[in-house]
Amino acid sequence: MTINDLKYITPLDIQAAHLNVTSAEMYDEAKKFNQHMYDMQVKRRRFLCDKWGIVILNVIMLALAYYTAASSYTSLIFWATGGRGPVGMATGGNLALTYLPLIVYTAAFVYFVMIRKLYNWKLLLVLSLIPIFAHYAYIVVAIANTLLAKKMYDIDCEIADEVGYPSFTELHLSYIRDEEPLEDNGMDTFTDEETSDDLESERKPNPFDKYRTRWEDGEGLLRDSDIQDAVSDNE
Numbered sequence: 680m681t682i683n684d685l686k687y688i689t690p691l692d693i694q695a696a697h698l699n700v701t702s703a704e705m706y707d708e709a710k711k712f713n714q715h716m717y718d719m720q721v722k723r724r725r726f727l728c729d730k731w732g733i734v735i736l737n738v739i740m741l742a743l744a745y746y747t748a749a750s751s752y753t754s755l756i757f758w759a760t761g762g763r764g765p766v767g768m769a770t771g772g773n774l775a776l777t778y779l780p781l782i783v784y785t786a787a788f789v790y791f792v793m794i795r796k797l798y799n800w801k802l803l804l805v806l807s808l809i810p811i812f813a814h815y816a817y818i819v820v821a822i823a824n825t826l827l828a829k830k831m832y833d834i835d836c837e838i839a840d841e842v843g844y845p846s847f848t849e850l851h852l853s854y855i856r857d858e859e860p861l862e863d864n865g866m867d868t869f870t871d872e873e874t875s876d877d878l879e880s881e882r883k884p885n886p887f888d889k890y891r892t893r894w895e896d897g898e899g900l901l902r903d904s905d906i907q908d909a910v911s912d913n914e
Contacts, residue, residue: 680715682842688712688850693843698850709850712842719838719847726834729827730798736823741785744814748777755812756780780813798835800828 682690687705692698700706750766751758754777762772787806791797807821838844 680712680842681840685712685842692850693848696848696851698852700852700854706852709852713849715841716843716847716849719841719843722834722838723845723847726831726838729831729834733792733803733824733827733831736820736827737788740814740816740820741781744781744810744816745778748781748814749774753814753816755815757813777813780810784810798828798831800825800832803828 685708687702687708688698698705698709700709747766748754749757749762749772750764750769751762751772752765754762754772756779757769757772757774757777760771760773760776762769762777764770784806787809791802791806804821804825807817807824810817811821838847841847
């Protein structure tokens with residue numbers, strides 16, 4: 680799925696990981712988009728598992744290699760420089776030359792794999808050949824590195840052109856609906872058919888209405904003198 684396959688979802692929606700759904704067609708596209716993002720996340724998790732598998736394997740093997748390389752049974756360089764005997768009992772041999780391929784490999788692995796994030800299986804195969812002369816176990820490590828890197832490379836090529844790469848975040852959907860009728864806290868509301876005359880009987884009479892000054896249009900104002908007269912009459 681590419682951005683050109685989407686009709687309603689825009690790059691801004693993908694970046695915000697949010698979409699306001701306003702139609703059934705938009706909802707259908709968003710549902711398919713989120714399902715596709717989930718499928719891509721599964722593939723990305725496989726990619727990350729292979730990546731950390733390579734990292735963990737190499738960290739363990741580097742630790743073992745630095746500890747066991749000083750033996751004619753484990754290292755071609757150590758044996759070629761005069762080393763003899765198994766691990767812990769070997770004598771002779773040039774340790775500096777023995778450890779040099781391991782140091783070069785460690786630096787190259789950190790730079791290309793951890794920093795540059797280059798998971799090309801051909802590159803990793805070449806790098807894995809360097810420490811073989813320092814420790815025979817790196818024959819197995821080279822094979823494992825190549826196979827895992829090949830899987831990672833294939834997965835990355837498969838998902839690199841997909842929309843949402845590399846995070847593949849699903850969209851949070853919100854919906855615009857018609858507003859519900861507003862509550863009036865129990866107050867009566869008037870329909871178009873109702874008039875003020877219909878409700879006149881329900882109103883309480885105003886005791887000062889008789890003192891209002893009436894105008895020709897039926898409206899009236901209560902004068903100050905009218906209020907004073909009403910108070911005097913009540914007394």
